[in-house]
Amino acid sequence: MSALSPIVSEHESEEAAVHYDRWFREKVRASQEDDRPLIPHDAVMAEMDDIIRAAEERALRRNSTSSK
Incomplete structure (x- = not known):
């Protein structure tokens, strides 16, 4: 090598x-x-925004229940 x-x-x-x-x-x-078929960039980004938002909401819920 x-x-x-x-x-x-x-x-x-x-x-x-x-x-x-x-x-x-x-x-x-x-x-x-x-x-x-190709997927438009804006459609992919909108889907990713939804995925990120859902993950952030789950993290907030998880953190708020663990701090009690």
Whole structure:
């Protein structure tokens, strides 16, 4: 395993860089071939806002019952 300079690469070795490159290219290829309908960014963000809000509410309820 040959080491790569952290200044030049974020990977510890050439083998790790090659492995990541293969993985990344496969992910891109699969995404390009995916025929499912696209979801608009605003719809995804609205759903994430709902998920975050619900998690915050659960945390507040959990914290308010544990402090009593």
